[in-house]
Amino acid sequence: MLPDSVQLLDEDERRKHATVLMIIAAADGELVREEISAIESCMGLMLIHPTVREEIRQCLTSPPELDEVISEMETATIRLALRDGAIVAAADGDYDDNELNILRMLAKSCGINDERLKRLLDWVNDLWHLCANGREIIASPMLGDDKLTGTEKR
């Protein structure tokens, strides 16, 4: 079955998880369609109620302080937010310094050091290769896919 555990979090933890993603997306001062798509995707995956999603979207205009949000989060949720936040941060094609700082703060707060954080970012990198291979099968390539197809690490 679909191997994920975000649906198992309680409603409040899922809300905080998504709020962290909003903070990451807003961190570089630019909000691109790809970041919004990544966040909406994650909120969908977590099966967050549509009215709660509306409330969470408001965070984009005035994001709360990260330390306030994570101080009330369970460690397991912070780790999941770190994982999904790394995907959101990468969605615009690169990690901005502000985004990396937030990822580091999240990692530190759940006991993950820089060496281990790098492994997580490498894991995110694999997604790009995987998706390029999927597009190759349906003959629907994106510009730049030739750099990624056939080079996946797994």
Added chain:
Amino acid sequence: MWLKSDDVFAGLMLPDTLHMLPQVERFAYAKLLAFMTRVDNELTVEEMSTFEQRLGTALLSPPQRKEIRTYLKNPPPLAECLAELGAESGRLALRDAVMMAAADGNVDDDELEVLDEIVEHLGLADDSIERLLEWTKKGYRWMQSGVDLLNELAE
């Protein structure tokens, strides 16, 4: 910035093209996925979660999502779904229909039959489903490796 991988995404944006399609095509795409959820007459949490994830990726407006969710109760005919799909949205819908069919851990005969019809409608290669199922398995292994990594990091 040493944290970054050497080949970070080759500078590419989010690896999906769904959100770039015209809204009408994204709606048609979601309609087909709604149809897929009901093919085996069961709607598992995993399927629902994958469905909602794809609706989110598609960046449909909240009212459109609400409309699409009504199709979960009253699925539209497959022919109607296929007729509304464009070439690009059709291919993406096939890819994600395979992913959704596999979300509950099993692709049954009814689901395979529908997937075959979609392939035929789109004029794609006969081995498309087989390759997409293999690709889906790789995707699930990738997701599992993320979960494993988090667990390992927690040790």
